[in-house]
Amino acid sequence: MSHIVFLLVPGVHLLDLAGPAQVFSTAAGFGHPYTLSYVAEQPQVTTAQGLPLVAGLDWPELGPGDLIVVPGWRAVTLADAPALGSATLKVLRDHHAGGGTVASVCAGAEALGQAGLLDGRRCTTHHDVQDELARRHPGAVVVRDVLFTADDRVITSAGIASGIDLALHLVATDHGPAAAAQAAREMVVYARRNGHEPQSSAMLRHRSHLDDTVHRAQNLIDARFDRPLPLPALAAAVGVSERTLTRLFGRATGLTPLRYQQTLRLERAQHLISHGATIDAAARSVGFEDPRMLRRLRARTV
Numbered sequence: 001m002s003h004i005v006f007l008l009v010p011g012v013h014l015l016d017l018a019g020p021a022q023v024f025s026t027a028a029g030f031g032h033p034y035t036l037s038y039v040a041e042q043p044q045v046t047t048a049q050g051l052p053l054v055a056g057l058d059w060p061e062l063g064p065g066d067l068i069v070v071p072g073w074r075a076v077t078l079a080d081a082p083a084l085g086s087a088t089l090k091v092l093r094d095h096h097a098g099g100g101t102v103a104s105v106c107a108g109a110e111a112l113g114q115a116g117l118l119d120g121r122r123c124t125t126h127h128d129v130q131d132e133l134a135r136r137h138p139g140a141v142v143v144r145d146v147l148f149t150a151d152d153r154v155i156t157s158a159g160i161a162s163g164i165d166l167a168l169h170l171v172a173t174d175h176g177p178a179a180a181a182q183a184a185r186e187m188v189v190y191a192r193r194n195g196h197e198p199q200s201s202a203m204l205r206h207r208s209h210l211d212d213t214v215h216r217a218q219n220l221i222d223a224r225f226d227r228p229l230p231l232p233a234l235a236a237a238v239g240v241s242e243r244t245l246t247r248l249f250g251r252a253t254g255l256t257p258l259r260y261q262q263t264l265r266l267e268r269a270q271h272l273i274s275h276g277a278t279i280d281a282a283a284r285s286v287g288f289e290d291p292r293m294l295r296r297l298r299a300r301t302v
Contacts, residue, residue: 002033002174003066007092007111008040008055009073009082011048016071016105016163023167026183032175041085048074059091064099067170068092072106072125072159078132081110089115096153103166106159113137121151126159164189173275177268178222206260209252213238217245217257225264226287231257266297 004024006017021036028034040055047053062068068091075081092115096102104112109125110133112118119139124130124146134142143149148157148166157166164187172180185207207218216238221229234257235245249257265286272282279298283291 003035003037003060003062005037005039005060005062005066005068007068007070007088007108008038008045008053009070009084009111010042010045011073011075011082012045012053012071013074013106013160014047014049014051015160016073016108017047019161019164020069020071020103020105020167022187023164023171023183026186027171027175027179030179030182030186032171032179041088062095062098062100066095067101067103068095070102070104070108070111071163072104072108075107078107078110078129078136081107084111084114092117099153101153101155101170103155103157103170105157105163105166109133109156110136112154112156113140117154118156121154122149123151123154123156124149124158125156172271177264177271178225181222206253206255206263211248211252213240213245214249214252217249218253218260221257221261221264225261225268226285228287229257229261262297266294266301269294270298 004021006021008017024034024036028036037060038053038055039059040057043054043057045053045055070092073082089111092102092112096117102112102117104125106126107129109118109123112123113133113136118137120141122141122143123133124143125133127145130142130144134140146158147162148155148169150169155166155170157163168180168184171183207215209215217234220234220237231242231245235242238245240248246256249255249260253260255263265288269282269286269288272285273279277285279294280291283294286294288294
């Protein structure tokens with residue numbers, strides 16, 4: 001089970017907190033094992049928008065599979081940030097040193113910097129304070145104009161709505177892109193990626209149509225893209241002929257059902273490879289019996 005702990009500081013921005021919390025809560029509602037907790041250095045924290053929040057004072061016991069998120073706060077400069085106590089910064093350091101993941105939204109990167117977790121790592125923050133973050137933490141590699149960065153279990157995002165992108169990325173990492181796409185659709189948000197990855201997942205890139213039959217077929221493929229799904233079975237499941245499904249699918253998405261499934265497999269395999277998996281292992285994980293198929297698809301994409 002993944003325990004998600006949000007560290008709340010005075011002046012925390014509601015959306016910096018609520019966006020990622022909603023993603024993990026939505027994913028939990030679909031059966032993924034997330035538990036959410038909220039911790040602060042004082043029992044009540046007033047948000048930047050004036051809403052008082054109640055948080056716990058004691059940190060839960062955390063393990064390598066758990067996550068600490070530091071949402072951003074309202075401050076003209078990072079130098080104006082609320083001071084975090086040495087005990088709190090030690091929790092951040094110790095959790096990461098023990099194999100856990102830490103993340104920040106917007107100005108929350110300053111807390112990770114104070115804990116020494118940005119040194120030698122790629123990171124980002126809100127565009128208004130990127131230069132200041134680089135000055136305050138010269139050991140950090142500040143990446144500008146990206147939604148989020150991930151480097152050695154230190155995840156940082158640009159701020160506000162990009163905290164949702166960060167959380168969707170983590171859900172995809174934990175449980176696969178289908179889980180992230182399911183949460184994104186439930187929240188009615190556009191699932192985006194970052195850096196060298198596509199700026200939108202294949203699942204949502206081909207969902208901007210109104211054909212209910214094709215959506216139902218895509219739902220089945222999304223859930224089972226790593227398993228064989230013959231066209232006759234797919235067509236029967238959505239109640240149309242093979243020829244009709246192929247025609248409707250092509251008109252709505254520009255792809256055949258098989259090509260759509262291959263696109264999902266390729267995207268997931270690329271993600272696994274970027275996180276250290278071999279091509280053979282990635283191919284098996286996404287359902288290719290022969291790794292040569294994955295190599296051909298990758299070559300075709302390049």
